[in-house]
Amino acid sequence: MNLLLVHGLWRTPLSFILMVRRLRRLGYGTEQFGYAAVAQRYDDIAGRLVQRLERLSAKGPYAVIGHSLGGVLLRSAIPRVSGPAPEHLIMLGTPNRPPRLAHLLGVYWVYRRLMGQCG
DSSP, rough: OOEEEEEOOOOOOOGHHHHHHHHHHHOEEEEEEETTTTTTHHHHHHHHHHHHHHHHHSSSSSEEEEETTTHHHHHGGGGOOOOOOOOOEEESSOOOOOOOHHHHHTSSSSHHHHTTTTT
16 A cells, blocks of 8 residues: 655654655555645645645555644645545644644744744
């Protein structure tokens, strides 16, 4: 089975390097989806993720793993995929409700500048 891993805010695909090694040893095909939340709009990232999921779904059964914001992005992208949905969605530390801290800090320009639209 193929797996797509999506990192969290302020992370990079390198944050999954150990997991990727272990999954490959177990025989899984792994791919990673990277983005820069500070420099890109949420909708643009999600749109690119939909395209990536469609290409992955054409290869056969697949599963997805998202950490934090990666899980949020996957939740919004999966319903928009025209091909088959993933067999599994694994979310690691994904907020299932908007964090209160983000709401409180969102009024400060420094927070908005550091976190971008995704924060």
